[in-house]
Amino acid sequence: MDKMKKRRIYISLIKYLIPCFIICAAGICLIMWLSDYFQRWYLNRAGNIVIPTYVYTDDLEISGRIPEWLWKYKAIRYAKTMLIPLWALVCLWFTFRIFYRRELKEPVDVLSKASERILGDDLDFTVESRSDNELGALCASFETLRKNLYDSNYQLWKSLEExxxxxxxxxxxxxxxxxxxxxxxxxxxxxxxxxxxxxxxxxxxxxxxxxxxxxxxxxxxxxxxxxxxxxxxxxxxxxxxxxxxxxxxxxxxxxxxxxxxxxxxxxxxxxxxxxxxxxxxxxxxxxxxxxxxxxxxxxxxxxxxxxxxxxxxxxxxxxxxxxxxxxxxxxxxxxxxxxxxxxxxxxxxxxxxxxxxxxxxxxxxxxxxxxxxxxxxxxxxxxxx
Missing domain, CATH: 3.30.565.10 (Histidine kinase-like ATPase, C-terminal domain)
Known part of the structure; x- marks a missing residue:
């Protein structure tokens, strides 16, 4: 029971979210750097506009120094705006997927199969789960329930046979x-x-x-x-x-x-x-x-x-x-x-x-x-x- 208290689901989720946020932040920084890099490269090549390294390309557009006909420059900027939330969603999706497969899928499948067999009056099995969180404890409770039902049915069967x-x-x-x-x-x-x-x-x-x-x-x-x-x-x-x-x-x-x-x-x-x-x-x-x-x-x-x-x-x-x-x-x-x-x-x-x-x-x-x-x-x- 002490081990169960240390491994709660929300603590496990936090352990998965921390690396997710780190990877997500690193990816956002990379997207912003690449976007700025390609914007400078395109302006230097197509518009002959030299941008100092300490000046952000977004500041140039705000100041009106970017010509309207440089649509590819704007496309790169808009792509950056779309890629950042998309990257965040992808990171969260993979994080929750890994979290589900490692922490939830096995005990949920065990509980689902156990429920089906119990509803079908089949008690000749064992509810086992390697998970040590709350769902693992729930599997242990299901096993206790199954044993009690099995013993009750066995005693009833013995009584009927007698x-x-x-x-x-x-x-x-x-x-x-x-x-x-x-x-x-x-x-x-x-x-x-x-x-x-x-x-x-x-x-x-x-x-x-x-x-x-x-x-x-x-x-x-x-x-x-x-x-x-x-x-x-x-x-x-x-x-x-x-x-x-x-x-x-x-x-x-x-x-x-x-x-x-x-x-x-x-x-x-x-x-x-x-x-x-x-x-x-x-x-x-x-x-x-x-x-x-x-x-x-x-x-x-x-x-x-x-x-x-x-x-x-x-x-x-x-x-x-x-x-x-x-x-x-x-x-x-x-x-x-x-x-x-x-x-x-x-x-x-x-x-x-x-x-x-x-x-x-x-x-x-x-x-x-x-x-x-x-x-x-x-x-x-x-x-x-």
Whole structure:
């Protein structure tokens, strides 16, 4: 900033004007000398009028000693009168031209191009100027403005991307519970007239439970701005309750596939974790398995120490090498890039939710070649979680 204060535009202009005035004055003196010289030479040659060196030719004309017929003499005098202001204008024109090219042109061009790019919503550039005057400082201010606009637009873009990802995840996660509800509805329609009051009450209870869970999940998702903001709400339930719900969900999701479940654990063991998130992970894994299974899907539930493990297997083609590396990436769909109904978010969401609940997910291929996904959850009671 101190350097900027020393190099002001008007000081630079004065530095250019000083030599301009010197050159201009020297040129005027030369023009006057040459004019007087040629006037004397012409009078001595054409008019035989001898003029002393100490007498100006202009004084002779005023005194009336110059004949009227010496028109060339007058032309030289008038030319001198015209050349002096013309020379002054030329000097000023060249001075301002040099001043503009050296001091103003570069920062003005930089500012002009920067303005055009900013107006065109192109912020991927840098405003740089070698000028160290006020225009250079203005270029630096433009660069600060560009950076601020770029950061603001980037944050807005990130916010929109997060919202887009959240909406896609929300839409993705709603599909499986809706499928479960449709399964209950279809079951009720198939058994219409054959349902006992107890069976009907059981189906309504299960549907009501799914609806309540959907409402709670919807409230939770609507209160966050991005998936990473999800906060697990620890609840207590037993291993037996979980295995029954997983079995019911698997049977309804795997409508055209053979479904089987294996549960190893104490049915009365208490589990402490977010049951809604756990079931959401389980439903997503079952939904993915059904998509790739050839004929059957199976689940295996068991506990080890403070961890609960849920393994979902299918008898499909299994995971490719690329899928094993990239399946965690959001919107990765492997060979289904053109399948509009598949978002490519299932495993990404499952891994995120498992990590929120103190666990993780492991992908592999089982002995028969099909895909196998194991989700783990921390089930130890914790006041901090």
């Amino acid at each position: 919202r887009k990802r959240l909406n896609s995840a929300f839409s993705h996660d709603l599909r499986t519970p809706i499928t479960v509800l449709k399964g209950y509805t279809e079951l009720a329609e198939q058994l219409d007239g054959e349902l006992t009051p107890e069976k009907q009450a059981d189906i309504l209870r299960k549907m009501s439970g799914q609806i309540d869970r959907l409402e709670r999940y919807t409230d939770k998702m609507s209160s966050i701005h991005k998936l990473e903001d999800i906060i697990p709400e620890e609840t207590c339930f037993t291993f037996g309750q979980l295995s029954r719900e997983v079995d019911e969900t698997g049977s309804l999701v795997c409508t055209d596939k053979v479904y089987s479940q294996k549960a190893e654990g104490d049915t009365e063991q208490e589990l402490f974790t977010d049951k809604e998130l756990l079931m959401q992970v389980c439903e997503n894994l079952l939904s993915n398995a059904v998509r790739y299974a050839a004929s059957s899907v199976s689940t295996h539930l068991y506990t080890e120490g403070d961890k609960l493990y849920i393994t979902v297997s299918d008898d499909g083609e299994g995971f490719s090498e690329e899928a094993l590396r990239k399946a965690w990436q959001p919107f990765y769909r492997g060979g289904d890039e053109n399948e509009k109904e598949h978002f490519g978010l299932g495993l990404y969401i499952c891994r995120l939710l498992c990590k929120k609940c103190g666990g993780d997910i492991v992908l592999s291929n089982n002995e028969t070649g099909g895909g196998e996904v194991t989700a783990s959850f921390d089930i130890k009671k914790s006041e901090s979680r």
